[in-house]
Amino acid sequence: GAGVSQSPSNKVTEKGKDVELRCDPISGHTALYWYRQSLGQGLEFLIYFQGNSAPDKSGLPSDRFSAERTGGSVSTLTIQRTQQEDSAVYLCASSLRVRGMRETQYFGPGTRLLVL
Amino acid sequence: QQQVKQSPQSLIVQKGGISIINCAYENTAFDYFPWYQQFPGKGPALLIAIRPDVSEKKEGRFTISFNKSAKQFSLHIMDSQPGDSATYFCAATAGTASKLTFGTGTRLQVTL
Numbered sequence A: 001g002a003g004v005s006q007s008p009s010n011k012v013t014e015k016g017k018d019v020e021l022r023c024d025p026i027s028g029h030t031a032l033y034w035y036r037q038s039l040g041q042g043l044e045f046l047i048y049f050q051g052n053s054a055p056d057k058s059g060l061p062s063d064r065f066s067a068e069r070t071g072g073s074v075s076t077l078t079i080q081r082t083q084q085e086d087s088a089v090y091l092c093a094s095s096l097r098v099r100g101m102r103e104t105q106y107f108g109p110g111t112r113l114l115v116l
Numbered sequence B: 001q002q003q004v005k006q007s008p009q010s011l012i013v014q015k016g017g018i019s020i021i022n023c024a025y026e027n028t029a030f031d032y033f034p035w036y037q038q039f040p041g042k043g044p045a046l047l048i049a050i051r052p053d054v055s056e057k058k059e060g061r062f063t064i065s066f067n068k069s070a071k072q073f074s075l076h077i078m079d080s081q082p083g084d085s086a087t088y089f090c091a092a093t094a095g096t097a098s099k100l101t102f103g104t105g106t107r108l109q110v111t112l
Helices: none
Strands: A005-007 A010-013 A019-024 A031-038 A042-050 A053-056 A065-069 A075-079 A088-095 A111-115 B004-007 B010-014 B019-025 B033-038 B045-050 B056-059 B062-067 B072-077 B086-094 B097-102 B106-111
Touching: A005 A088, A010 A019, A019 A088, A019 A111, A031 A075, A031 B097, A042 A065, A042 A075, A042 B086, A042 B097, A075 A088, B004 B086, B010 B019, B019 B086, B019 B106, B033 B062, B045 B056, B045 B062, B045 B072, B072 B086
Parallel strands: A010 A111, B010 B106
Antiparallel strands: A005 A019, A019 A075, A031 A042, A031 A088, A042 A053, A065 A075, A088 A111, B004 B019, B019 B072, B033 B045, B033 B086, B056 B062, B062 B072, B086 B097, B086 B106
16 A cells, blocks of 8 residues: 655755645554654654644744644645755654554655755 | 664674664663664665563564663664665654654665
């Protein structure tokens, strides 16, 4: 079946512009995560959705970052007034939460964002 | 603050050799430790995972060793193959908080 898909795969933007990154999770997966992968920094948690609500936004680095999820499916990560330090690979993951069981997060291929 | 420390940053192993990657954590609330494998241009994929109530878990050529008292765990890849060349991330998660805390990654190259 289809995995997690993300679009665009690459995005080049100018400093100060807004960008929107899209994630289509695996069908039926209730949980959705956004991570950021910077060169040499590993993967950094940004935000977690359960359904359409975001019980954990603790990783969003500033108020320029926001995310939403609609219909318990597609999610959009928005970065306003982009800065050069926002350049990174933004990864989305989804999982099926089953009570009492550890979930496996399935990652998409990521969106490579370059802010000039 | 780096909650999961991973070493080495890069590793070169000959085909057939053993690759060993180490991780250490500080948060004693962590209770699940997965390893992810990432190929260039792809997202990470779960390789193997362990809970702290066991000291070792083996799946094929991949083994996790876990030392709860030392708060350390490691990935061993036996009979390393060129197809194993990838970046490996250790991770940890705590209880119902499902977000993964990742190490900084190890780039493994297996040479012929």
